[in-house]
Each structure stands twice: as structure tokens, then as C-alpha cells.
Amino acid sequence: xxxxxxxxxxxxxxxxxxxxxxxxxxxxxxxxxxxxxxxxxxxxxxxxxxxxxxxxxxxxxxxxxxxxxxxxxxxxxxxxxxxxxxxxxxxxxxxxxxxxxxxxxxxxxxxxxxxxxxxxxxxxxxxxxxxxxxxxxxxxxxxxxxxxxxxxxxxxxxxxxxxxxxxxxxxxxxxxxxxxxxxxxxxxxxxxxxxxxxxxxxxxxxxxxxxxxxxxxxxxxxxxxxxxxxxxxxxxxxxx
Numbered sequence: 701x702x703x704x705x706x707x708x709x710x711x712x713x714x715x716x717x718x719x720x721x722x723x724x725x726x727x728x729x730x731x732x733x734x735x736x737x738x739x740x741x742x743x744x745x746x747x748x749x750x751x752x753x754x755x756x757x758x759x760x761x762x763x764x765x766x767x768x769x770x771x772x773x774x775x776x777x778x779x780x781x782x783x784x785x786x787x788x789x790x791x792x793x794x795x796x797x798x799x800x801x802x803x804x805x806x807x808x809x810x811x812x813x814x815x816x817x818x819x820x821x822x823x824x825x826x827x828x829x830x831x832x833x834x835x836x837x838x839x840x841x842x843x844x845x846x847x848x849x850x851x852x853x854x855x856x857x858x859x860x861x862x863x864x865x866x867x868x869x870x871x872x873x874x875x876x877x878x879x880x881x882x883x884x885x886x887x888x889x890x891x892x893x894x895x896x897x898x899x900x901x902x903x904x905x906x907x908x909x910x911x912x913x914x915x916x917x918x919x920x921x922x923x924x925x926x927x928x929x930x931x932x933x934x935x936x937x938x939x940x
Contacts, residue, residue, distance in 0.1 A: 711823075711833050713816055723748060726800055731816040736808055743807045747800055750775035765791040777803050780886045787916070788890030798822040798860055798889025805856065805885070817885075822860040822892075824885040827852050834939045837876035837923040838863060848879065848921060849935040857918070858885030862892035874924065875899035881918040881934060891917060904929045 716731035721740045726748060730740060754774060755762045761770070761778070767785040770778050770792075781792040781799045788795070797820040805817045805824035816831070817824045823833070831850040837843040850859065861879045878896040882888035891914060898906045899922060911917065911931060919934030930936060 711816060711818065711831060713827075713829075713831055715829065716814060716816065726819065728801070728804065729818040730808075731814075732808060732812040733814055734812065736811055739808060739811060740804060743804050744800070747775075747777050747803045751777055751796070751800075754778050761792050763791075764793075768792055780884075784884075784886045784890040787887060788894045788914070790890045790894050794893040795886050795890040798824070798858055798885035798887070802856075802858065802885040809856075821862070822858070822885055822889045824856065824858055825850065825853075826856045832937065832939065833859065835861065835877055835879055835921065835923065840876040840923050840925055842923050842926075842928065843876070845939060846936055847939045848881075848919075849937050850881075851935075855883070856885075858882050858888035860885065860888035860892040862889075862896040874901055875922055876925065877921075877923045879921045881920070881932070882916055883918070887916055895920065895922070899924060 713731045716733065717735050718731050719735050719737050721728045721737055721744060723741065723744045726744055728740065761768055767789065768782060770782040777799050781795045784795040785792040801817040801819040801822055801824040805815050808815050809826060814828055815826050829852055832847050833850060834844050834847040859879065859881050861877050863875065863877050875896050878892050880888050880892045880895065882891055895907060898910055900906065907929065917932060919932035921934055921936060922929040
């Protein structure tokens with residue numbers, strides 16, 4: 701796969717050390733109290749190996765667009781993806797970027813008290829300070845002009861952005877971007893995909909009717925052309 705610069709990576713964290721780690725398709729942008737490239741690469745290779753080995757033995761896990769159970773002795777990353785697929789009503793691979801970020805992030809927390817990991821638009825965070833995350837929304841006039849202010853939490857959490865008009869991921873939706881906040885990065889990844897699929901040519905009525913089905917959703921920002929939809933614990937700010 702040819703490398704593409706991730707120009708949407710705009711997270712304010714000047715107090716943290718920034719570095720990137722790439723293994724095959726996984727391209728992680730990380731902010732931590734110190735450079736943890738070696739630790740990140742080792743854990744990333746481990747998690748990819750476990751996932752790839754499971755997929756070799758269970759190809760449906762990779763191919764399914766519907767939730768799938770997993771074996772009791774499956775690796776933790778597979779169990780996380782399977783559980784999130786049922787909670788978000790998506791295929792397991794719709795949660796893979798968030799799951800990798802979450803597994804790596806939890807591992808790195810033994811070396812740093814703050815961590816931000818971005819993996820293809822899906823973010824794992826443990827932060828002591830407010831952070832600003834700009835939103836890339838393709839051709840929408842709001843793209844990179846607004847963002848969300850993220851407040852510190854005592855626990856880790858996840859932020860994910862999905863698009864029906866930008867990127868290579870499969871989507872049935874028409875939104876330029878759907879950004880969600882959830883208690884975990886794996887759930888955020890799956891839910892962003894699910895909700896993005898709900899955004900069609902009409903207004904946001906389908907989304908409004910379905911929000912109640914996701915009690916673990918903390919907040920959401922949807923951008924569709926010149927329209928915005930926001931709900932929950934989310935603060936939108938102008939970035940430029």
C-alpha cells in the first residue's frame with residue numbers, strides 16, 4: 701500500500717513529544733511524555749500478529765459486515781472488536797483502527813501519564829489538559845475550520861471520525877464527517893461507522909431517532925455539506 705500523508709492530523713498538544721510508528725497498514729501518530737517509538741513498534745507488531753493469525757483461522761471475522769462472536773480463547777483485541785461490533789451493529793473490522801489504538805495506548809500508559817494515539821482518524825486519549833482536535837470534513841466549508849475541545853478525564857476515552865465521502869473505508873452514508881466521543885476508542889470507531897451509515901440524503905431525522913440506541917455515546921458532531929448536527933457532551937470551537 702502506498703503511503704499517504706495524514707494531513708488531517710491536527711491535535712493541539714505542544715506539551716507532549718510527538719512521534720509516528722508505521723507497521724504495514726497501521727500508521728500511528730502518537731503524543732506522550734517522551735518518545736516511546738520502540739515500545740510502540742514492539743506492541744503494534746504483537747497486536748497485528750495476534751489479529752492477523754486469528755483472521756487466517758477465521759476469515760469471516762475479516763469479511764463480515766455484521767456483528768460476529770469470537771472464540772473464548774481469542775486474543776483480547778479480537779474480543780474487544782467482537783463485543784464492539786454487537787454494541788455498534790457493525791462488522792468487527794469496522795472497529796479495528798480504534799481497537800489497535802486502544803491496545804497500544806493501554807500498554808504505553810505504564811511509561812507515560814498522558815497519551816494520545818491517532819490511527820486513521822480514530823483516537824485513544826488519556827490527558828490531563830484540554831485538547832483541541834480539528835475536524836477534516838472533505839469539501840464541506842466547515843472542514844478544518846471548526847473542531848472540538850476535549851476536556852481531561854480521569855479515565856481513558858476514545859474519539860473517532862468516519863466519513864461517507866472521504867477515505868477508503870466502506871460507508872453507506874452521505875455525511876462529510878461523523879465524530880463521536882465514547883468511553884473507549886474501539887466503541888468510538890464502530891459507532892462512528894454505524895452512525896455515518898445512517899446519514900442519507902434527507903435531514904438528520906434517522907440519526908435523531910437512533911441516538912437512544914447507543915447509551916454509551918457521550919457526544920457527537922456531524923458535518924454534512926453546510927449543515928451541522930451536535931448532541932451530548934461536546935464543545936465546538938472555531939479553529940481559524
